[in-house]
Amino acid sequence: MCGIFGYINYLVERDRQFIIDTLLNGLSRLEYRGYDSAGMAVDGDKKNEVQAFKEVGKVAKLRELIAESKPDMTKSFESHAGISHTRWATHGTPTRQNCHPHRSDATWEFAVVHNGIITNYKELKALLESKGFRFETETDTECIAKLAKYLYDQHPDIEFTVLAKAVIKELEGAFGLLLKLSLPARVPPLVIGVRTSKKMKVDFVDVEFSEEGALPAEQASQNAAIKKSSASLLAPPDKSLLHRSQSRAFLSDDGIPQPAEFFLSSDPSAIVEHTKKVLYLEDDDIAHIHEGQLNIHRLTKNDGTSNVRTIQTIELELQEIMKGKFDHFMQKEIFEQPESIVNTMRGRLDTVNKKVTLGGLRQYISTIRRCRRLIFIACGTSYHSCMAVRGVFEELTEIPIAVELASDFLDRQAPVFRDDTCVFVSQSGETADSLMALRYCLERGALTVGVVNVVGSSISLLTHCGVHINAGPEIGVASTKAYTSQFVAMVMFALSLSEDRASKHQRREEIMEGLGKISEQFREILKLNDSIKDMCAKFFKDQKSLLLLGRGAQFPTALEGALKIKEISYLHCEAVMSGELKHGVLALVDENLPIIMILTRDNLFTKSLNAYQQVIARGGRPIVICNPDDPEFSAAQTEKIAVPKTVDCLQGLLNVIPLQLVSYWLAVGEGLNVDFPRNLAKSVTVE
Ligand code: AGP
DSSP: OOEEEEEEEESSOEEHHHHHHHHHHHHHHTGGGOOSEEEEEEEOSSTTOEEEEEEESOHHHHHHHHHHHOOOTTOEESSEEEEEEEEOOSSSOSOTTTSSOEESSTTOSSEEEEEEEETTHHHHHHHHHHTTOOOOSSOSTHHHHHHHHHHHHHSTTOOHHHHHHHHHHHOOEEEEEEETTEEEEESSOOEEEEEESSOOSSSEEEEEOOSSSSSOHHHHHHHHHHHHHOOSOOOOOOGGGOOOOOOGGGBOTTSOBOOEEEEEESSGGGTTTTOSEEEEOOTTEEEEEETTEEEEEESSOOOSSOSEEEOEEOOOOGGGGSOTTSSSHHHHHHHTHHHHHHHHHTTTEETTTTEEOOGGGGGGHHHHHTOSEEEEEEOHHHHHHHHHHHHHHHHHHOOOEEEEEHHHHHHHTOOOOTTEEEEEEESSSOOHHHHHHHHHHHHTTOEEEEEESSTTOHHHHHSSEEEEOOOOOOOSSSOOHHHHHHHHHHHHHHHHHTTTOGGGHHHHHHHHHHHHHHHHHHHHHHTTHHHHHHHIIIIITTOSEEEEEEOTTHHHHHHHHHHHHHHHHOOEEEEEEGGGGGGTGGGGOSSSSOEEEEOOOSTTHHHHHHHHHHHHHTTOOOEEEEOTTOGGGOSTTOOEEEOOOOOGGGHHHHHHHHHHHHHHHHHHHTTOOTTSOTTOOSSOOOO
16 A cells, blocks of 8 residues: 655755655665555755656656656755655556645645545545635545645644644544655554664653644534535634643754654655664654654643653564565565564463463453453454464354454444454554454454554554564565464464363363474475476466365465465465355366365364365366375375374464465466555555
């Protein structure tokens, strides 16, 4: 989805070349999120002049466009604010015109880049048009710049933060945005990286709250009416309501602002090469960077939430977001899994003493044990990982389990109660559907748990407690290592919940032992890489469709494999519950239809074999994922992918890896862009 990157230097002299390169590099670090056009705005040659560059396609094309435009790259700026953006089209097709940044007017008095959706943009647009504004694009974003300009023209001496608050008050939807010189955020979040030559005085920034919201009561009610009727625009808030403290972190001993650089991004991976010092904005924070100081303002009055934002040191290393020796991020991430699952278990699973400790859940574990229901809510791959662990949760905890697709859960406005525990599983922690479902559950008083990869993401911040899966940055749009780490993290969650159950003692020990061996078993499976590559070329080249069959705990594995194959190789692939085959799908089966069947041994093996026989009887020649040397598949003509055996409830972890490799080699075989599949984005931050 859209990515935002901003760079501000204050009292640190930089030439235009450096500024533009920094912005372009920042954008290329965000490329993995998925986008269809890119743009930036930097200062022009004269005072108050802005130069904007916009291009459809990749960041490399924007780089070319800038080179062709030949701006004076030697021009130097002691202080400067540049903003840039990768766009994933929601309102209006990918054209130069619709590219961000968008402007308030021909002079670019206000420039804006934005991630998310403004749901009331039509009303705002109609209103601003009635005030004489002429819109140039089909985007929802443009109304932000024009609204800022309209308010500013009415009150030219208004402070920037007051103006920003007034603008944000009028916007509805989920958004993070950069207004030139200012940075307000309301989901998805923005991260601010800070680089100073001297040590910062303190490692936090104070938050300034509005006393009664940003607006006096009379104006607030006036505005509510405006939102309904769109009849006239608000007057800006009374600036006497704004307290302005100094940002202690950025002052030298004598109280003078010190040279500083700020990197503003949708994602820490674009920041890590410049600085490790970062600050995560929370929902509704407005960051205002002015004269080398960062101030954080809130639209709301202090509701008891923290009045500081900590400047943290991120542990992310640059090489973690580089491809290294691999051709694609997805390939790297598939091959990282023997280590990433160890990282998920590190310090949590003690295989010697058979103990699981999940620090992030410790305070809540007994409450969760008493809950009426555990509801897992997620999308896509994360939803599949929830399905994959449903059985082990039911078995170990004996708590009723529901697994929900976030969008469907919201569409149904499903009942949620105070004694429910709702678990939100998300790699990015920013998926709009999951995030909205989280808010829905919070409003209903349920206990919420996050199972998230990205530290500091919205879901990890908004849930009461949770587990970081620690899989490391996942850049490939197709989720691979996050799936296996989510799976392991949730199995550990189930193990923690059942710690007090004597009847489950033996089973728990068996699972923990199994977890201890998984990493080595992953390594064994990854040795099948070449044979799987050959198999793809031999059996699936130029096919139109593929069936993936699994039963019980292996149905989610089939669903996940089918999703991987569809999303990066564009081959239609359908996951079918083997038991359902005879109820319709069998009609598709003949000697030509490619089929993969998951037939590792578990308590449903005999039933799964029925489906196998049904396929064979119709001339089908399925490729079988089975355990090594299974006599059932000893016939020389049976095509097999042999995976080691583990505890039944963990078998899906192993079985999914050949399917990840199948999807990868299918896409490579078709010459497709594995890491950036068409139409898709890494973090789906729109509904
Ligand atoms: C996975 O390969 C997909 N790209 C997609 O289904 C993804 O899992 C889904 O959008 C949910 O994302 P999340 O885990 O970041 O919430």
